[in-house]
Amino acid sequence: MGNRLSRDAKAMRPSPIRALAKITADKRIISLAGGHPSPDSFPVDDIGKVIADLSRSISARELQYGMTAGNLDLRREIVGILAERGVDTALEQVFLCSGSQRGLDLIGRVLLDPGDTILVEIPTYPGAIACFRNLQAEMVGVPQDENGLKTDVLQKTLEKLRQDHRRPKLIYTIPNFQNPSGATMSVERRAELAEIAAREGLYVLEDDPYCDLYFHENVRDSLRPVAALGKGEVIYLSSFSKILAPGLRTAFISGPKDLIEIIELAAQASDLCSSTLDQNIVLELIRNGALKHSIGRIRQLYEGRATALLAALKASMPQSVEWNEPRGGFFLWVRMPDSIDAEEMLERAVKRGVAYVPGAHFCVDGSGRSEMRLCYSKESPERLREGAELLAQTIKETLQKS
């Protein structure tokens, strides 16, 4: 079969995180890997009630093919949600799709040719790496620090690319509670990014699934999307997967009107429309206030977990190990001494009963060898504490052997 596959298909690789799922399916393993939202976060009762209402009100209309751009009323609500986030958007600039991953693929399909250069953060979301790799894009990494994407390095990277006659089409960024780093881009960096992108004619692809999951109200203002700054061309992507439930497969894109039109053409020929029932359910959960209520509860849930993990790391980790303190979202990033290969160490950690994702899976430049992503969304505070302890033991053991 091999030589009859497309070039895209020949480049496709299994997701390293989905492969890890086989290990973490064993309930005895404490998973700091994953990255899925906690089942405890889903507003199951609210969704049950909305589904019960739907079972009574459903008509043929909800069961026919939907509009390619998505349910009109839901798009109207999303215009409102975007406005609350500071993003001023017209209805025809909003496109619904079956999850953010689908959004990434649609955006990639209409913008990227094989060999095109794009910029991504180091580290970044592996699902985006896989999507862009499958489209044969060449990814150039730009590092982050605790204030997110380093815009000074971005500037230098663009200059270097220009010397090589490479003109990147877009920069992919997750400014809020980044996956995997947990870092949040500072307000200053956001302004600089928008400025640079506008000047260079670079699309900013802003992926923002975690923005509502801040732990303290006082950081809220600093989370305003790059898309809210009114500079340059920003394609904004967000989702209900982390604030309602991923099974509902509803995400949204907003961006320049002409680009959204092309995305709709791409979707017409690649999925026609997304699930009409899912969109109806999400719409009702917004209208009846369940979403707002749910978000408040979810914030507390994850804040409790982050606090537990951070405290346990502090109590158990050797001094040579460093990590950041996320202000929201699911993740934090751990740096270990250079002598440790996180990929090699994983088997030992799993034997002790804890799993994580090695840092290299998130880095397109071959870095991340002695780093790892820890996800605190899935496990209870008790299990997180235990997991941190087991991980600390594994690291200490590995340091002693090296």
Place this chain on the structure above:
Amino acid sequence: MGNRLSRDAKAMRPSPIRALAKITADKRIISLAGGHPSPDSFPVDDIGKVIADLSRSISARELQYGMTAGNLDLRREIVGILAERGVDTALEQVFLCSGSQRGLDLIGRVLLDPGDTILVEIPTYPGAIACFRNLQAEMVGVPQDENGLKTDVLQKTLEKLRQDHRRPKLIYTIPNFQNPSGATMSVERRAELAEIAAREGLYVLEDDPYCDLYFHENVRDSLRPVAALGKGEVIYLSSFSKILAPGLRTAFISGPKDLIEIIELAAQASDLCSSTLDQNIVLELIRNGALKHSIGRIRQLYEGRATALLAALKASMPQSVEWNEPRGGFFLWVRMPDSIDAEEMLERAVKRGVAYVPGAHFCVDGSGRSEMRLCYSKESPERLREGAELLAQTIKETLQKS
């Protein structure tokens, strides 16, 4: 924006049928265009009951990310459905996706590079044309007659392509109640197609959404898919959109195991998974017998409509107009005298109050100018009769003017 789009995007065009939808949204227009299943066909009550049950039983499990290949229990049921159709398939050869259109795109993505040659029927489904065009495939047409794809012409086409050093990767066919022709491929032609494809190392992409919608039990045996013949490599695609409801966005692919694995990789990076609720609903409608019951009812519905349209065409059309008698599905194909341009005539037809899709939209070789697709799925028998009469008047008027 134009020069920053991908080559794929530059080739994208709006669907001519979706554009027609704006005209047919006017309820006064009798639509023989469309192609959607009738809302009257949806088992709304059965779906309502299943949703009500789901509202009581739902747990976090159904709301989490699902498996990329789809709900395991539903895939097991589909193995059974395929067996009833004569297709012997293992569980790991079945992949669920969010509608057939999504299936076409996934299959295209893993098999086709820009410039690859593929074979399609003349006429064929415009959604497939759009999908393959967006992937930059070069489509070569093979004509049909009342017995479906002309396998002798296929043979000659392959020889000619070989002389031009072009090796097509796949042939796309809709053997049962074809969209748009309404023709059904004969048993002999299916055997010949399988034979030729096996010999030439050509994938058969068999799209079979209408197989259950036969009007008489006695044609059932002649509908056995090419995939059931056990020859060559057949990728079989079918859907619940026409036998339950399209809003449920559930279709399935079965094919060679190694190809299904690559399709799963493509889906991992382009949508992660399809709607878990939709799949749960479809599963329950199969298990509780509602699907089987629904299909029986739907067959009668469409048979009544086909009969009404055929009788009305016979009563009103001028002698120089020809059409076929479909034995199932939604469509029939009309050939008018060469002096008529179906595209030009459309405006006049719409003024009289009836719409259809001009034949050229279905033909990759520039043919179909004096042809049209009539769809009898949407309108009531009364409206179909009226529509046929209005169409006949339009054709007579056009013939007089030319």
